[in-house]
Amino acid sequence: MATAPRAAAAPSYAKKxxxxxxxxxxxxxxIERTDPAAPRILVCCGTGCKAVGxxxxxxxxxxxxxxxxxxxxxxxxxxxxxxHGFCSRGPLMSFQPENLFYQRVQPADAEEIVRETIxxxxxxxxxxxxxxxxxxxxxxxxxxxxxxxxxKLVLKRVxxxxxxxxxxxxxxxxYKGLVKALTEMTPAQVIEEIxxxxxxxxxxxxxxxxxxxxxxxxxxxxxxxxxxxxxGDPGAFMDASVMEGDPHAVIEGMAIAAYAIGSDRGFFYVxxxxxxxxxxxxxxxRQAEEMGLIGENVxxxxxxxxxSISTGAxxxxxxxxSALMSSLEGxxxxxxxxxxxxxxxxxxxxxxxxxxVETYANVPEIILRGGxxxxxxxxxxxxxxxxxxxxxxxxxxxxxEVPMGSSLREIVYGIGGGIPNRKELKAVQTGGxxxxxxxxxxxxxxxNVGFGRLAEIGSMMGSGGMIVMDENTCMVEVSRYFISxxxxxxxxxxxxxxxxxxxMKEILTxxxxxxxxxxxxxxxxxIGTFTNSFSLCGLGTSSANPVxxxxxxxxxxxxxxxxxxxxxxxxxxxxxxxxxxxxxxTGCGLCRVKCPAKAIAGEKKKPHTIHQDLCIKCMECYxxxxxxxxxxx
Amino acid sequence: xxxxQAICQEPEVDFTVLDRIIFDDYGGNREAMIMMMQAIQRQYxxxxxxxxxxxxxxxxxxxxxxxxxxxxxxxxxxxPKGRHIMHxxxxxxxxxxxxxxxxxxxxxxxxxxxxxxxxxxxxxxxTVNCLGACAVSPVVVxxxxxxxxxxxxxxxRLIEQIDTE
Ligand SMILES: Cc1cc2nc3c(=O)[nH]c(=O)nc-3n(C[C@H](O)[C@H](O)[C@H](O)COP(=O)(O)O)c2cc1C
Ligand code: FES
Numbered sequence: 001m002a003t004a005p006r007a008a009a010a011p012s013y014a015k016k017x018x019x020x021x022x023x024x025x026x027x028x029x030x031i032e033r034t035d036p037a038a039p040r041i042l043v044c045c046g047t048g049c050k051a052v053g054x055x056x057x058x059x060x061x062x063x064x065x066x067x068x069x070x071x072x073x074x075x076x077x078x079x080x081x082x083x084h085g086f087c088s089r090g091p092l093m094s095f096q097p098e099n100l101f102y103q104r105v106q107p108a109d110a111e112e113i114v115r116e117t118i119x120x121x122x123x124x125x126x127x128x129x130x131x132x133x134x135x136x137x138x139x140x141x142x143x144x145x146x147x148x149x150x151x152k153l154v155l156k157r158v159x160x161x162x163x164x165x166x167x168x169x170x171x172x173x174x175y176k177g178l179v180k181a182l183t184e185m186t187p188a189q190v191i192e193e194i195x196x197x198x199x200x201x202x203x204x205x206x207x208x209x210x211x212x213x214x215x216x217x218x219x220x221x222x223x224x225x226x227x228x229x230x231x232g233d234p235g236a237f238m239d240a241s242v243m244e245g246d247p248h249a250v251i252e253g254m255a256i257a258a259y260a261i262g263s264d265r266g267f268f269y270v271x272x273x274x275x276x277x278x279x280x281x282x283x284x285x286r287q288a289e290e291m292g293l294i295g296e297n298v299x300x301x302x303x304x305x306x307x308s309i310s311t312g313a314x315x316x317x318x319x320x321x322s323a324l325m326s327s328l329e330g331x332x333x334x335x336x337x338x339x340x341x342x343x344x345x346x347x348x349x350x351x352x353x354x355x356x357v358e359t360y361a362n363v364p365e366i367i368l369r370g371g372x373x374x375x376x377x378x379x380x381x382x383x384x385x386x387x388x389x390x391x392x393x394x395x396x397x398x399x400x401e402v403p404m405g406s407s408l409r410e411i412v413y414g415i416g417g418g419i420p421n422r423k424e425l426k427a428v429q430t431g432g433x434x435x436x437x438x439x440x441x442x443x444x445x446x447x448n449v450g451f452g453r454l455a456e457i458g459s460m461m462g463s464g465g466m467i468v469m470d471e472n473t474c475m476v477e478v479s480r481y482f483i484s485x486x487x488x489x490x491x492x493x494x495x496x497x498x499x500x501x502x503x504m505k506e507i508l509t510x511x512x513x514x515x516x517x518x519x520x521x522x523x524x525x526x527i528g529t530f531t532n533s534f535s536l537c538g539l540g541t542s543s544a545n546p547v548x549x550x551x552x553x554x555x556x557x558x559x560x561x562x563x564x565x566x567x568x569x570x571x572x573x574x575x576x577x578x579x580x581x582x583x584x585x586t587g588c589g590l591c592r593v594k595c596p597a598k599a600i601a602g603e604k605k606k607p608h609t610i611h612q613d614l615c616i617k618c619m620e621c622y623x624x625x626x627x628x629x630x631x632x633x
Numbered sequence: 634x635x636x637x638q639a640i641c642q643e644p645e646v647d648f649t650v651l652d653r654i655i656f657d658d659y660g661g662n663r664e665a666m667i668m669m670m671q672a673i674q675r676q677y678x679x680x681x682x683x684x685x686x687x688x689x690x691x692x693x694x695x696x697x698x699x700x701x702x703x704x705x706x707x708x709x710x711x712x713p714k715g716r717h718i719m720h721x722x723x724x725x726x727x728x729x730x731x732x733x734x735x736x737x738x739x740x741x742x743x744x745x746x747x748x749x750x751x752x753x754x755x756x757x758x759x760t761v762n763c764l765g766a767c768a769v770s771p772v773v774v775x776x777x778x779x780x781x782x783x784x785x786x787x788x789x790r791l792i793e794q795i796d797t798e
Contacts, residue, residue: 392726
């Protein structure tokens with residue numbers, strides 16, 4: 001895996017701020033120094049854009065601008081930012097102050113952009129975003145539905161600031177919440193404010209944060225503050241983007257929690273697959289410490305709070321709170337029974353408050369604007385916003401933040417832009433491996449996404465992964481996939497989870513191979529219900545959800561596999577084959593060229609055929625055919 | 634058996650490097666053991682036994698406990714890994730876009746059983762759960778370089794390059 005390279009030396013500050021007033025003076029000076037009308041180019045360097053080469057683009061832009069040198073009237077500032085959210089269109093950049101949005105930009109395009117846009121003041125059509133099904137390109141961020149329909153609270157600075165530069169965060173209001181808590185509020189008032197906001201944990205459980213803080217604060221002894229940045233849910237990257245894009249929001253939230261609970265020591269637990277998050281956090285902690293925003297005697301007060309980062313080592317179960325604490329102690333991460341509360345005896349057997357990244361990132365705004373303001377967003381039972389990582393078979397894959405209670409329709413169609421390739425939407429999976437698949441369009445497209453409602457229909461909110469599945473998704477295979485994931489991640493200490501999952505995996509694997517037997521579904525239901533009822537920790541007690549929810553809503557697919565030995569979606573390889581429909585095949589030859597197994601033959605302009613013995617069912621022909629002539633049989 | 638052969642090739646362990654990791658970087662703190670082991674693995678691409686014995690003595694943790702940790706967490710390896718390491722993401726988004734097929738394909742071509750290291754220590758195939766780049770799934774990472782929207786043809790070319798080395 002990529003290892004975090006050491007960050008370059010940060011600019012250092014003459015001294016720590018001795019009081020809140022000094023910080024505000026410094027912030028004011030920074031704001032006055034920055035001209036809002038000055039040109040700035042924000043290049044997205046989140047993990048998604050980085051994977052498609054945005055760091056090269058950043059360098060190319062810097063190179064091209066300095067090559068243009070004296071020709072440029074006002075030198076634009078080229079800023080490396082966190083995730084802009086619109087990952088499927090990367091690499092992305094936006095031009096401030098006009099908010100012009102360019103997408104799918106390659107390093108080789110830098111020169112043209114400097115020539116046309118920076119020197120010539122023109123918009124280059126090919127870099128503008130055109131929504132699917134439309135011919136009209138949209139020029140600015142505010143007009144693009146993907147952005148316009150979101151409510152950014154947690155993500156307000158993500159993608160706008162340089163996460164490696166604390167000054168940029170300060171200009172945009174970082175640490176104002178901490179200052180207010182330290183100078184105007186008592187710890188009890190802070191807790192009261194969080195309780196008023198009815199903020200619920202964003203890590204999946206939805207436990208009220210204020211209540212947790214209060215019960216932790218009551219305990220005697222040294223208190224610890226822990227941030228859960230493990231984000232084990234595969235296909236979810238909300239927490240990563242927050243840590244990578246606005247690390248100070250999380251640090252500030254933790255510091256406020258520490259002040260409220262009476263703690264002087266905090267830990268980040270970040271999974272090792274997120275080297276960029278570790279890098280930004282490391283730098284952010286150092287910069288905040290140098291300014292005296294964390295560390296000893298914060299802003300000259302008696303409040304002291306030290307923060308450090310630990311990395312995980314690849315275990316999903318370490319996202320569970322007690323397992324995480326044991327992993328923080330350098331041990332294996334095995335969850336313990338729930339009756340021992342971490343708020344009483346957690347890390348080092350001391351009272352510990354563990355919250356999710358996004359939970360902490362919500363805190364500063366709540367303190368600044370008040371809990372009552374926060375309850376105005378979202379629903380009665382689920383206040384505030386939620387960040388989702390919208391992935392799978394949807395046009396606009398990326399990071400979206402919406403008020404709690406938004407409908408799936410709004411998220412998938414309004415923001416997500418619907419399903420590509422004229423396919424039908426089949427299901428939306430939420431809650432990660434322990435969540436469920438919500439069938440659509442049958443009944444639930446207008447369901448409001450919040451903590452309560454999703455649980456009622458057999459899924460859960462989870463930490464915010466939202467995976468859209470089209471008609472080419474086999475629900476039996478999806479449930480096999482999640483169960484097999486959980487078999488690998490179960491810590492193995494309790495029998496229901498260890499054995500139940502293994503047996504379910506065996507049965508599901510058989511079914512997807514075409515060896516299913518009558519009665520398998522009932523057996524799965526029995527084992528699943530048992531596993532969910534009697535396992536020790538949260539992993540086990542929700543582990544059968546993918547199986548139970550798919551059986552509940554997609555029973556006919558199980559039957560097709562078991563009875564007819566067919567995979568109607570064309571996923572389970574032994575249960576289908578591809579065929580070319582001679583009536584619609586134009587003989588364009590694209591599939592023949594794309595086939596890596598050389599299994600397709602045919603003359604130009606004549607219908608092609610697939611050699612079934614050679615076909616590896618890799619889907620290349622199916623994906624690439626422009627005339628939907630490849631059929632799943 | 635690729636593993637048996639691999640163990641014969643234990644590298645020399647440099648104890649001054651271990652001292653630097655254990656004491657200079659982590660202050661001999663037992664709670665930092667996982668991170669010490671990660672640093673050692675970065676150095677040697679796996680956890681050599683002498684290094685684990687050394688940690689055990691240096692910070693006073695029984696060797697069995699260290700092995701417990703080394704085998705519990707997926708990122709640790711007790712056998713050497715190949716010179717080229719390919720990670721295929723099998724997170725949900727990548728899985729839906731067919732990354733399972735990519736794993737099978739690469740494993741079959743390299744004669745591996747679903748993953749692992751080739752006997753000549755040239756190549757290791759591993760799966761990971763979500764790299765946070767779901768928008769460009771399926772994602773394959775070869776030697777820290779990302780290959781977004783990977784497909785069988787592209788992987789064939791990468792493997793051919795490694796083969797000819
Ligand atoms: C198997 C398992 C995995 C979990 N993984 C995560 C995770 O990756 N990130 C997270 O924030 N919470 C995770 N949780 C939930 C945590 O146990 C805990 O409830 C949460 O971090 C508390 O923070 P919150 O109240 O702010 O949500 C997981 C729980 C279980 C049972
Ligand atoms: S699922 Fe593969 S990058 Fe997220």
